[in-house]
Every structure is written in structure tokens, then in C-alpha cells.
Amino acid sequence: TQPSTLPAALPVAGGAVPQVQNLPLDAYARATGLNLLPTVLSQGGQADDGLVRDWPQPSVDFQQNTSYAVQWFAFGAIAAIAWLVVLGGAIRRTRQRVDQQAQARMRARR
Numbered sequence: 001t002q003p004s005t006l007p008a009a010l011p012v013a014g015g016a017v018p019q020v021q022n023l024p025l026d027a028y029a030r031a032t033g034l035n036l037l038p039t040v041l042s043q044g045g046q047a048d049d050g051l052v053r054d055w056p057q058p059s060v061d062f063q064q065n066t067s068y069a070v071q072w073f074a075f076g077a078i079a080a081i082a083w084l085v086v087l088g089g090a091i092r093r094t095r096q097r098v099d100q101q102a103q104a105r106m107r108a109r110r
Contacts, residue, residue, distance in 0.1 A: 005020065005027070006018055006020060006023075006027045006028060006031045007031060008030075008031065009031055009033075010031045010032045025038060
């Protein structure tokens with residue numbers, strides 16, 4: 001699984017790079033020990049230089065996958081219910097078989 005927060009210090013032992021969806025600059029500064037400026041650089045100048053200037057705003061909604069989570073929990077519930085139905089049928093068949101064998105033994109004793 002991927003961590004949702006940065007570790008206390010970077011780089012992480014083993015060289016693993018943590019993957020986070022939203023990166024708070026203060027947490028990144030603490031983890032790396034870097035002094036970061038809370039600024040955004042913007043390209044100015046002529047519009048004919050081929051650089052894109054109208055960038056879409058990135059999504060900061062980390063709850064955008066809630067519907068997927070609900071979907072997978074529903075699949076899990078359906079699988080659990082199906083397993084219980086199949087298990088119940090197997091138990092019922094086993095009990096019927098045991099009852100039939102017991103009745104056959106009782107008939108054989110008479």
C-alpha cells in the first residue's frame with residue numbers, strides 16, 4: 001500500500017520513494033530539512049514562445065475516490081453473502097446425507 005503521509009525524514013531507508021496525493025510544503029520541508037519559500041513561479045513574457053500559461057487547477061480533493069471505495073466494499077459484502085449462501089447449502093446437504101445414512105442404518109437394524 002502507498003503511504004498517505006510523508007515519513008519523518010527523507011530519503012527513506014531502502015531508497016523507497018513515498019507517494020502521496022497531496023503534498024503539504026511544510027511537511028516536505030520538515031522531512032527534507034530544506035527551507036522552502038511559499039511561492040509559485042509563473043512564466044511571463046511573450047505568448048508566442050510555445051509555453052502553456054493557462055494551466056488547469058490541480059484537484060486537491062483527496063476524497064474523489066469515495067465512490068470507488070463504496071463500490072469495492074459493496075463487492076466485498078456481496079462476496080461474503082454469496083460465500084455464506086454456498087456454505088449454508090453445503091452444510092444443509094451434509095446434514096441431509098448424515099440423516100439419510102442414519103435412517104438407513106436404523107432400517108437395517110429392524
